[in-house]
Amino acid sequence: MQRRPGWFIAGFLAPALLLYVGLVLFPLQQAVQISFFQWRGTSSVVKPAGTANYQQVVRDPVFYEALGNNAWMAVVVGLVVFAVAMLAAHALKKRDRPAKILDALVLVPMAVSSVVAALLWQFMFHPQMGPVPELQKMLGLGEFQSGWLATPATALPAVGVALAWLSIGFYVVLFGAGMQQIPGEVMESADMDGIPGWAKFWRITWPLLWTVRRTAVIYWFISVMNTFAIVYLMTKGGPDHRTEVMLTYLYITAVENSQYGYGSALAVVNLVLVLAISGLLMWLMRRDPAEARA
């Protein structure tokens, strides 16, 4: 008697599916539901609000500021992270002593939680004791009246530095793995042809890292949109929203200001934007340009 494979497969998928439905889809559905109400979060009393919360999101200048900060981190910090990670991965290909030391240095931040990283970098920027302001004073550049983390022009870059420090290790590993995939013969024939280092990287390594680059871009974008702990602990979104990101804004709105309806609307809008932009990125990067040319 032939057993239907479908039920067999479903049996194995059921636990994971259950967790997914219960821990991901269900809260999502609740968030959507709550976004159409006003809810203080301290009882089951709710007041229907129709689309009022969404209308408020569209009119809210802080929403746009938070989104802008997320975008800045995605693009500016992203470029820095990718550039440094790519260079580090390239340097680490040679398995000599300096490479091993660099390897350890670059991977240590990955082992550190974002909470610890936030405390560490808060100390780095401490106005009286931190190494960064000390260096600033030593270089004769004075000091900031409000400190790095509360001066409007420097707060977001400072948080960006902490985020970059935390993230680079992962991309070094990712790009390193990608570089490992490149067949040795390709690199050897490049050496035999006498192609110089930079051209070798740009013309051979770079195009062959296509799938890795695509993964990196999408993964980085999603992790920037998910940034919370680093910002909340270093600056709490301050000074005056200059470092506010979507997640800190919706957290403060819902949990600290008891506006769960509006917070849920922000969360749903955030989700839709992340899905839309990731979808767009995946569509834009759907075909390897090298293969397209071939």
Next chain:
Amino acid sequence: MNRPFIWKLGIVSLAAVAAFGCAPVGTETSTGKPDPAGAGTAAPAADAKLAGNLEVQAFKGGFGIDFYEAALAEFGEKHPELKTKIEGDPRVWERLKPRMVAGDTPDLMFPGWGMDHWSLIADNQLMPLDAALDSPADGAEGTWRDQFLPDMLKIGQVDGKTYLLPLYVNLNGWWYDKAVFDKNGWKPPTNFAELKTLCAAVKAKGMAPITYQGKYPYYMIHGMLLPWAYSVGGADAMKAVQNLEPGAWKSDSMLQAAKMIVELRDLGYFQKGATAMSHTESQAEFVIGRAAMIPCGTWLYSEMKDNLTDKNQLTFFLPPPVEGGKGDPSALIVSIEPWMVPAKAKNPEAALAFYKYMTSPAKAAQFVSEKNTLTAIKGSESGIKLDVLRQPAALFAASKDAWAWQVRDWYKPLHTEIENALTSMLNGELTPEQFVERCEKAAEATRNDPNIAKRTL
């Protein structure tokens, strides 16, 4: 796997979600006014034997929960039929909020600063306690209400009904280190003009005159903006602000207070980088002697005591008022962290009897001596052991107006906006006029929002 199978999987997931999601979120609507009919439970007579279960949940902060645990144990001995339980942690509100939503509440709770007490009141989640307050006190003459300082009870009242009860009271003021001041021949300032003179002397010595907890602007609001606005405009000006009256923020009092802050900044009297510092960072700067003064509540000593040396002589004083201002110079801002009985408590009689016991004069005095803080119970200052508490106690007793800044509890989004505007003003992005304009706009938005429950003093 073939496509039809994946479709089936998708449909099953969505069906599961729909099934889960059909649980109603809640269908009652609220106008924000607490139930007018209920007057709450009267606490039983002192010698009545209580039975059943009593569950107490408490915030475990700087004062711990050991005092409450011991008190509950003593109380339990008097009522052998009563099964008692007490739990606490530093973020107890995170456990209590879902319980309040689900209706599975403890009998007595002290949820701490992370709980939105006034939303609980607006949602009819708390029991009015006036019947219990009017019952005889435990271990003293008169009613239970008589044991409390009346101004402290007012803070937890709406339309004459009491929902929140105080235990310990924090005063908001400034601190200086007497040892440092004596060494330099400085005296704590008694008005703003003296403050400026003192700051010049401190700055000349190479010390930062004033530091503050810039990352949390409510310290500067309680320590500078509000006391100075009160000093200029008097109690009526502050009442107008708290009642969201139109134009209250554009009054001379608020603008003057903002200008005073900016003046101190421009004279270089604020420690560099203070705006970025957390409470522990700036308080550490003060304690190690890099800054001469800091605005902080009376909890500062308890919070920093592990960092103090024998040389420190932390001393509390009131924010230096403006000379010739309308406001009474003895006025001070207090804050309470309240206890309350959920409306759905299963054993409110036991809850109130226990809290009555904890607020009896003997226990209150014991709290003062063990925890080094003031309480809202009359006569409890007899328990003061440490000198550091005598000055605040004297100022509290002599104060002609001990008031609370309730905007922070009543209108959280408004207060967040005030905090952000203050930070921008400190950074020079807003002038004092623009600062009060921005606060006025935020107050107007709050006033016009029908979804926010309005309170009046």
